[in-house]
Amino acid sequence: MPRPPTTQQFVLDELRRAILSRQLAPNQPIRQDSVAHELGVSRVPLREALKTLEAEGQVVYRPHRGYTVAELSLADLLEVYRLRELLETEAALVSATKAGEADSAAVRAELRAVVEAAANDDLVEMIAANRRFHFAILEPADMPWLMRMVRTLWDTTDAYRAVYYNAPDNRSRVLEEHEAIVRAFEARDGAELAELLRRHREHAVAALRATLDETANG
Amino acid sequence: MPRPPTTQQFVLDELRRAILSRQLAPNQPIRQDSVAHELGVSRVPLREALKTLEAEGQVVYRPHRGYTVAELSLADLLEVYRLRELLETEAALVSATKAGEADSAAVRAELRAVVEAAANDDLVEMIAANRRFHFAILEPADMPWLMRMVRTLWDTTDAYRAVYYNAPDNRSRVLEEHEAIVRAFEARDGAELAELLRRHREHAVAALRATLDETANG
DNA sequence: CAACTGTATATTGGATCCAACCTTACGCCG
DNA sequence: CGGCGTAAGGTTGGATCCAATATACAGTTG
Numbered sequence: 170m171p172r173p174p175t176t177q178q179f180v181l182d183e184l185r186r187a188i189l190s191r192q193l194a195p196n197q198p199i200r201q202d203s204v205a206h207e208l209g210v211s212r213v214p215l216r217e218a219l220k221t222l223e224a225e226g227q228v229v230y231r232p233h234r235g236y237t238v239a240e241l242s243l244a245d246l247l248e249v250y251r252l253r254e255l256l257e258t259e260a261a262l263v264s265a266t267k268a269g270e271a272d273s274a275a276v277r278a279e280l281r282a283v284v285e286a287a288a289n290d291d292l293v294e295m296i297a298a299n300r301r302f303h304f305a306i307l308e309p310a311d312m313p314w315l316m317r318m319v320r321t322l323w324d325t326t327d328a329y330r331a332v333y334y335n336a337p338d339n340r341s342r343v344l345e346e347h348e349a350i351v352r353a354f355e356a357r358d359g360a361e362l363a364e365l366l367r368r369h370r371e372h373a374v375a376a377l378r379a380t381l382d383e384t385a386n387g
Numbered sequence: 388m389p390r391p392p393t394t395q396q397f398v399l400d401e402l403r404r405a406i407l408s409r410q411l412a413p414n415q416p417i418r419q420d421s422v423a424h425e426l427g428v429s430r431v432p433l434r435e436a437l438k439t440l441e442a443e444g445q446v447v448y449r450p451h452r453g454y455t456v457a458e459l460s461l462a463d464l465l466e467v468y469r470l471r472e473l474l475e476t477e478a479a480l481v482s483a484t485k486a487g488e489a490d491s492a493a494v495r496a497e498l499r500a501v502v503e504a505a506a507n508d509d510l511v512e513m514i515a516a517n518r519r520f521h522f523a524i525l526e527p528a529d530m531p532w533l534m535r536m537v538r539t540l541w542d543t544t545d546a547y548r549a550v551y552y553n554a555p556d557n558r559s560r561v562l563e564e565h566e567a568i569v570r571a572f573e574a575r576d577g578a579e580l581a582e583l584l585r586r587h588r589e590h591a592v593a594a595l596r597a598t599l600d601e602t603a604n605g
Numbered sequence: 606c607a608a609c610t611g612t613a614t615a616t617t618g619g620a621t622c623c624a625a626c627c628t629t630a631c632g633c634c635g
Numbered sequence: 636c637g638g639c640g641t642a643a644g645g646t647t648g649g650a651t652c653c654a655a656t657a658t659a660c661a662g663t664t665g
Contacts, residue, residue, distance in 0.1 A: 175450045176649065201617070211650045212617090213431065220435050224442030226535065232393045233656050235617060248532050255473050314466050317444065318536055394619065419647070429620045430647090451626050453647060 177214035184218055188227060188238055189328045195240040199228065225321045239325075243381055246326065250374050253322050256315055257303075257370075258363045263310035265359030272309045273355050279305045280351055287340055295340075296330050302347065306354055306362070333376050342372065395432035402436055406445060406456055407546050413458040417446065443539045457543075461599055464544065468592050471540050474533055475521075475588075476581045481528035483577030490527045491573050497523045498569055505558055513558070514548050520565065524572055524580070551594050560590065 173179045184204075187193045199219070205212045219236050222228045228236045241249075264272075279302035286295035300323060307316065333339050346369050353362040391397045402422075405411045417437070423430045437454050440446045446454045459467075482490075497520035504513035518541060525534065551557050564587050571580040 178450070198616095202615095213649055213651095216618090217435060217438050217648095220438040221442050224439050226532065232396070233617060234658095245532065248530050251477075251530075252474070252533055252536070255477055256470070259469075259473055312466050312469075314444065314463065314540075315470055318470070322532075416646095420645095431619055431621095434648090435618095451647060452628095 175214075176210050177217045180208060180210060180214050181218040181221060183208055184222060185227075185324070185327075188222075189331075191328065193238050195238050197238050199236045199238065201235065226325055241325065243378070246329070246377060246381075247374070249322050249325055250370060250377075253319065254367060254370060256319050256322070257307060257366060260307040260310040260312060260315055260319070261363040261366055262359040263312065264307055265354065265357045265362055267311065268309035268354065268357065272305070275308075276302065276305045276351060276354055280347055283347060284344060287344060292331065292334055296327075296334055299330075299334075299343070303366075306350070306366075329377055329380070332380055333373055336376075339372070339376060343369075346372075393432070394428050395435045398426060398428060398432050399436040399439060401426055402440060403445075403542070403545075406440075407549075409546065411456050413456050415456050417454045417456065419453065444543055459543065461596070464547070464595060464599075465592070467540050467543055468588060468595075471537065472585060472588060474537050474540070475525060475584060478525040478528040478530060478533055478537070479581040479584055480577040481530065482525055483572065483575045483580055485529065486527035486572065486575065490523070493526075494520065494523045494569060494572055498565055501565060502562060505562060510549065510552055514545075514552060517548075517552075517561070521584075524568070524584075547595055547598070550598055551591055554594075557590070557594060561587075564590075 173182065184193070193199065201212045201215055201219075205215045208215070219228060219230070223230045223236065227239055229239050230236050279298060282298035283295060283302055286292075286298050304316070304319075307319065334343075346365065350362065350365045350369065353365055391400065402411070411417065419430045419433055419437075423433045426433070437446060437448070441448045441454065445457055447457050448454050497516060500516035501513060501520055504510075504516050522534070522538075525537065552561075564583065568580065568583045568587065571583055
């Protein structure tokens with residue numbers, strides 16, 4: 170696997186991983202010197218990467234006090250899912266009216282990737298493929314600004330996705346739902362597609378709530 | 388007027404101004420050395436400011452080739468306004484159910500600021516106050532993630548706002564519409580509020596189209 | 606004993622310097 | 636004469652160094 174073209178991109182990827190895996194815990198101050206040392210780079214590219222993470226809401230910045238990993242309250246998470254609903258519903262409706270055969274092929278390819286990853290019990294790849302699958306569905310809408318926003322919304326909840334996929338019940342449910350979603354997509358039935366996606370997310374939110382309540386009471 | 392606490396914040400403000408005023412024209416490469424020199428700072432804070440602008444979509448970045456001011460096509464602008472519609476409608480509906488007396492007072496204060504600026508023919512302040520007015524309406528919804536997104540959407544179209552307000556017809560129309568909007572807000576009539584805001588934006592889009600067609604044919 | 610102040614230290618903010626890369630112009634070869 | 640390889644210059648990417656600010660702690664005073 171080739172290292173990204175620029176160091177800041179490499180650092181950005183690493184930081185995303187670290188935040189996602191809770192290696193950098195919420196509310197924890199990010200000591201630039203130690204993190205930079207750890208990654209074998211200087212502080213400059215690190216700071217640039219932190220700036221983009223700040224814009225995405227992954228970290229919070231306070232002048233002269235540095236960066237801390239953003240803490241997401243339940244209210245934050247619910248809001249993020251609500252926004253995903255607004256934006257992805259719009260994208261799905263538009264996409265259904267514009268998608269062509271090539272788009273269907275792309276979606277099907279990602280669907281297969283998810284199934285295959287599930288068969289191999291490869292959680293990481295399954296999560297990645299799932300993301301590509303959902304984005305492939307929205308892509309034909311040809312709304313780059315919307316896509317950028319949806320992307321950052323997915324990023325902010327990425328840390329919780331692994332928990333969700335850890336349960337076999339959820340995994341199989343996702344696979345079933347994907348089938349129905351693809352059928353709606355290929356039928357160019359925007360309303361049905363949007364509704365299926367909505368229910369798809371609804372399950373994720375319910376699971377999320379359960380997880381958070383559990384950790385709160387445990 | 389005190390200079391911002393950090394240099395990067397200062398640079399960020401200056402860059403926003405420069406892009407807005409077309410001092411930095413779309414598609415123009417941003418020579419870091421000259422811009423930094425111009426502002427009397429080094430390249431480091433400039434690059435950090437550019438990173439946040441990149442995340443907001445105001446500039447485009449290509450590794451080893453630097454930053455260029457983002458060019459907004461008509462399709463981009465229409466998409467941005469469509470997204471504003473989705474997000475601001477949601478915020479307005481929620482806001483109407485949550486707003487209290489203090490919120491009404493805040494909105495009224497901003498309304499007065501807009502009127503006053505208009506009376507003084509102070510375009511810059513009128514635009515600023517108008518923005519505060521609209522945000523004051525959405526604020527009670529208490530949706531920080533949504534607000535962040537709406538903020539960047541406003542930023543991307545800021546350059547065109549000055550053109551719109553330049554026409555006296557548009558200015559007086561805005562003032563009238565604001566009155567109706569405030570009444571709906573104080574009546575906590577979310578549906579009416581959202582509809583009025585929608586029509587409010589619709590005029591702006593129409594004017595925008597006209598302007599762009601004109602420049603395209605001129 | 607609490608609160609305040611001054612100082613020392615750790616950490617971030619910014620400037621300068623060097624390396625890597627892209628771009629362009631020129632000369633060579635087909 | 637046109638296309639390609641190559642070298643030189645310019646611009647960005649990254650590292651190191653220094654300055655400014657915040658934090659923690661100790662000493663002092665009411």
